[in-house]
Amino acid sequence: MADAVTNEATDVAVPVTNWAGNVTFAARHIHRPTSVDELRRIVGAATRIRALGTGHSFNRLADTDAELVSLAGLPTEVVVDPVASTVTAGGGIRYGELAEHLHTRGYALHNLASLPHISVAGACATATHGSGQGNGNLATAVRGIELVTAAGDLVALDRSDPDFAGVVVGLGGLGVVTSVTLAIEPTFEIAQYVYQGLSRDALADNWARIAASGYSVSLFTDWTSPDIDQVWVKRRIDRDHPPVDADGWGLTAADGPRHPVPGMPVENCTSQLGVAGPWHTRLPHFRLDFTPSSGAELQSEYLVPVADAVAALDAVATIRDRIAPVLQVCEIRTVAADELWLSMNHRRDGVAIHFTWTADTAAVAPVIAAVEQALAPFAPRPHWGKLFGIGPDELAGRYERWNDFAQLLARHDPTGVFRNDFLDRYFPR
Numbered sequence: 001m002a003d004a005v006t007n008e009a010t011d012v013a014v015p016v017t018n019w020a021g022n023v024t025f026a027a028r029h030i031h032r033p034t035s036v037d038e039l040r041r042i043v044g045a046a047t048r049i050r051a052l053g054t055g056h057s058f059n060r061l062a063d064t065d066a067e068l069v070s071l072a073g074l075p076t077e078v079v080v081d082p083v084a085s086t087v088t089a090g091g092g093i094r095y096g097e098l099a100e101h102l103h104t105r106g107y108a109l110h111n112l113a114s115l116p117h118i119s120v121a122g123a124c125a126t127a128t129h130g131s132g133q134g135n136g137n138l139a140t141a142v143r144g145i146e147l148v149t150a151a152g153d154l155v156a157l158d159r160s161d162p163d164f165a166g167v168v169v170g171l172g173g174l175g176v177v178t179s180v181t182l183a184i185e186p187t188f189e190i191a192q193y194v195y196q197g198l199s200r201d202a203l204a205d206n207w208a209r210i211a212a213s214g215y216s217v218s219l220f221t222d223w224t225s226p227d228i229d230q231v232w233v234k235r236r237i238d239r240d241h242p243p244v245d246a247d248g249w250g251l252t253a254a255d256g257p258r259h260p261v262p263g264m265p266v267e268n269c270t271s272q273l274g275v276a277g278p279w280h281t282r283l284p285h286f287r288l289d290f291t292p293s294s295g296a297e298l299q300s301e302y303l304v305p306v307a308d309a310v311a312a313l314d315a316v317a318t319i320r321d322r323i324a325p326v327l328q329v330c331e332i333r334t335v336a337a338d339e340l341w342l343s344m345n346h347r348r349d350g351v352a353i354h355f356t357w358t359a360d361t362a363a364v365a366p367v368i369a370a371v372e373q374a375l376a377p378f379a380p381r382p383h384w385g386k387l388f389g390i391g392p393d394e395l396a397g398r399y400e401r402w403n404d405f406a407q408l409l410a411r412h413d414p415t416g417v418f419r420n421d422f423l424d425r426y427f428p429r
């Protein structure tokens with residue numbers, strides 16, 4: 001995990017590396033405006049500029065060799081509309097802070113990622129997700145967006161706009177999102193249970209029932225064997241989820257709190273052992289005031305059709321002797337299909353196969369290539385914010401609205417103000 005350091009060009013404290021420290025941003029200036037008007041002036045005057053969220057992505061998606069702008073200095077107002085069941089907040093707000101506001105007022109979001117440390121605009125821009133077969137990714141909650149365009153104008157978009165489903169997962173290429181309106185619901189409580197010891201065969205025989213046994217279910221393995229080490233089941237106490245058949249599936253209830261990454265402190269994790277608590281203190285695995293995950297790591301993740309879950313995991317298992325030496329943990333989750341053009345779940349209920357690697361880029365890169373080869377028959381869609389090698393030609397065929405998104409980029413940003421090497425590679429002009 002990288003520390004924030006001072007950027008001499010602007011005398012503003014911002015991270016000049018990403019959170020993981022594997023990307024050093026090439027930007028010459030890093031702006032931290034304190035008002036939307038100042039932001040508009042900065043963007044309007046820029047030849048090339050990218051928005052930076054909390055820097056939790058692992059690739060060069062946020063990077064640029066020109067200017068970066070962080071919204072961390074903008075005032076954060078949180079406005080709940082109880083009639084529309086929405087909340088509107090600044091794009092730079094972190095989910096953990098927004099969740100506190102909402103819970104205090106009796107509301108909840110439908111889901112959260114494994115960590116609450118990430119910004120709302122940055123997470124939605126990459127289709128960040130949690131788990132739960134009925135739960136769309138976090139961007140599916142977006143009902144409205146305000147963004148600063150390449151010309152420095154402030155533009156508001158909502159679901160009545162035909163381009164809206166393209167703009168929401170925008171990869172930072174359509175403007176700087178200053179405000180996001182999200183769907184909310186009455187607050188709810190979750191009880192989180194951890195089980196251990198799910199054999200590969202029990203998983204194969206019971207996959208659908210296991211995935212349905214909670215509001216959000218995560219499986220963890222280090223691939224030193226074909227079996228699953230931990231099953232995390234988050235059950236809403238206001239819903240009747242199908243039961244966890246621990247005996248039938250050969251599971252043992254954990255006798256104390258667990259961390260998904262072997263050897264990491266359990267204090268960093270949200271409360272387990274079936275003790276019910278507010279949604280935002282159970283849906284993420286990691287607590288806001290502690291280091292999420294392991295802190296020294298790289299990540300990759302691939303979404304494949306949920307119907308292929310067992311076959312895809314078996315394919316990964318065929319190369320587990322290559323994976324295990326550079327892996328900290330692998331997490332398996334489900335995500336519901338949606339209509340967002342660049343969502344990894346576009347029109348496809350998905351199973352997400354995630355890898356928390358060691359922080360050794362040279363050792364990990366060939367294993368990422370091997371995973372992509374093993375998963376190729378399942379047309380994997382890689383997480384936009386994590387490490388992957390699949391090229392634009394292959395990826396374009398996996399998204400029905402790929403060309404529409406390329407045209408959207410050209411229309412919203414004709415002079416390429418928000419372009420960088422990543423967008424030029426995947427969506428060439």
Ligand SMILES: Cc1cc2nc3c(=O)[nH]c(=O)nc-3n(C[C@H](O)[C@H](O)[C@H](O)COP(=O)(O)OP(=O)(O)OC[C@H]3O[C@@H](n4cnc5c(N)ncnc54)[C@H](O)[C@@H]3O)c2cc1C
Pocket residue numbers: 019050051052053054055056057058061062071091092113114115118119120121122123124125126127128129130171172173175176177178292293299383385386
């Ligand atoms: C420990 C850890 C755990 C993680 N767990 C999960 C998980 O459970 N599920 C999951 O799906 N992902 C997970 N991720 C990945 C993470 O959620 C994504 O990479 C997410 O995009 C990070 O958000 P951010 O605010 O840090 O965005 P950044 O990494 O800063 O930026 C990501 C993209 O968003 C754009 N962007 C940022 N702010 C704005 C803005 N205001 N306007 C326009 N564009 C903007 C950037 O230009 C860039 O293109 C995890 C990452 C880490 C480090």
